[in-house]
Amino acid sequence: MQKYDYLVVGAGLFGATFAYEAAKRGKRVKVIEKRNHIAGNIYTKEVDGIQVHQYGAHIFHTSNKEVWDYVNQFAEFNRYTNSPVANYKGEMYNLPFNMNTFSQMWGVRTPAEAMAKINEQRQEMAGKEPQNLEEQAISLIGRDIYEKLIKGYTEKQWGQKATELPAFIIRRLPVRLVYDNNYFNDTYQGIPIGGYTQIIEKMLDSDLIDVETGVDFFDKKDEYLKDYPKIVFTGMIDQFFDYRLGELQYRSLRFETEEKNVGNYQGNAVINYTDAETPYTRIIEHKHFEFGKGDKDKTVITREYPADWHRGDEPYYPINNQRNNDLYKQYAKLASEQANNVIFGGRLGQYRYYNMDQVLHAALTAVKEEFK
Ligand code: FAD
Ligand code: UDP
Numbered sequence: 001m002q003k004y005d006y007l008v009v010g011a012g013l014f015g016a017t018f019a020y021e022a023a024k025r026g027k028r029v030k031v032i033e034k035r036n037h038i039a040g041n042i043y044t045k046e047v048d049g050i051q052v053h054q055y056g057a058h059i060f061h062t063s064n065k066e067v068w069d070y071v072n073q074f075a076e077f078n079r080y081t082n083s084p085v086a087n088y089k090g091e092m093y094n095l096p097f098n099m100n101t102f103s104q105m106w107g108v109r110t111p112a113e114a115m116a117k118i119n120e121q122r123q124e125m126a127g128k129e130p131q132n133l134e135e136q137a138i139s140l141i142g143r144d145i146y147e148k149l150i151k152g153y154t155e156k157q158w159g160q161k162a163t164e165l166p167a168f169i170i171r172r173l174p175v176r177l178v179y180d181n182n183y184f185n186d187t188y189q190g191i192p193i194g195g196y197t198q199i200i201e202k203m204l205d206s207d208l209i210d211v212e213t214g215v216d217f218f219d220k221k222d223e224y225l226k227d228y229p230k231i232v233f234t235g236m237i238d239q240f241f242d243y244r245l246g247e248l249q250y251r252s253l254r255f256e257t258e259e260k261n262v263g264n265y266q267g268n269a270v271i272n273y274t275d276a277e278t279p280y281t282r283i284i285e286h287k288h289f290e291f292g293k294g295d296k297d298k299t300v301i302t303r304e305y306p307a308d309w310h311r312g313d314e315p316y317y318p319i320n321n322q323r324n325n326d327l328y329k330q331y332a333k334l335a336s337e338q339a340n341n342v343i344f345g346g347r348l349g350q351y352r353y354y355n356m357d358q359v360l361h362a363a364l365t366a367v368k369e370e371f372k
Helices: 013-024 065-072 099-106 111-125 133-141 143-158 167-172 197-204 221-227 322-338 356-370
Strands: 006-009 029-033 044-047 050-053 060-062 085-088 091-094 188-190 209-213 231-233 250-260 270-273 282-285 299-308 342-344
Touching: 006 013, 006 221, 013 029, 013 197, 013 209, 013 231, 013 356, 050 299, 060 065, 060 356, 065 356, 085 143, 091 099, 091 143, 099 111, 099 143, 111 133, 111 143, 133 143, 133 167, 143 167, 143 299, 322 342
Parallel strands: 006 029, 006 231, 029 209, 085 270, 231 342
Antiparallel strands: 044 050, 060 188, 085 091, 250 299, 270 282, 282 299
């Protein structure tokens, strides 16, 4: 097998970036992907003139100019700003937690009034160090918002009581004293016009890269290890080692996509259902990512249901708690001792709750390291 310099396992953002950069340096690359399409979780597909995000809403956001310029080589981005709305038993609240939310929740009008209300609510946790997600949320924003906008959503999403979840999960949510519904604090944000799949297509479009979909690395692992001088592996690191140190934990999802014969189903791209009873966490309406595109009498929506993960399911989210992070470190050590011709990358290979910009950054870092 002298034909290829690299085998890349997984045609997602990490694998494709590595393949593109390797080919740019004259290396020959074989890419295998177990799904029947490329692009991993950022895969989008056109339905009725609308790009459907097949694996959940994907909004590109970053403060890293290098990463932003890099991704803009492959697509033009629109001005989409993520501003999800929460539906709690029919009451509608703007997210992230900002003056609009506080005004809707408590009727306050000024930042001083909002702060006074938040401080009053935080009293419950006064002098106590938050030990879990519930306590962290209450000390951050108070009980009213915790009960209506956080508890139900979080317990559905993670399948655990908020009192048993680590506090760090909630630190991702910004709190603002301005009337600004932008979910992210980053400098750059948008959605690629024409979808994400084109980015991966362009990255893999080279005479030096061969791509095969519908191929699982584990069907011929030993042969691949023998035949290829170097492998870039973006699947699950614990599976690579046959779970020999134990299983890392993941959270899975189920997506239910439906075409509707209405022009505008919910009036926003993302609506979160934050009560405990609704079985899904959010509904996305894809046409609202695109401003005026698509059939005016039709729309496509996707409900996102959280699910337990068992072997064979799609591992959408690593669960980065202490136990799993410690176990991951042992796998990473094993990798450096026993698999030094394998680069482990991406959300699953590095077992990190990475956003797209972080995956790109990690892939470009791996490239620099490999070709220094
Ligand atoms: P993946 O996209 O998972 O690619 C890995 C590929 O490897 C997959 O295609 C998989 O099929 C393949 N593979 C695995 N094992 C094997 C094997 N044994 N053999 C062959 N192929 C294999 N990020 C943002 O920045 N903004 C967002 O708004 C955002 N929203 C998200 C919403 C959801 C619901 C989810 C799940 C993620 C979201 N992300 C978001 C994160 C984003 O999807 C990831 O950062 C990115 O797609 C990870 O790229 P990757 O290449 O590491 O992994
Ligand atoms: N979250 C919440 N209510 C919401 C949205 C998010 O409590 O309406 C919490 C929830 O615990 C979630 C975390 O914030 O897991 C991070 O949310 P984000 O939208 O950043 O996650 P992702 O899009 O990656 O699933």
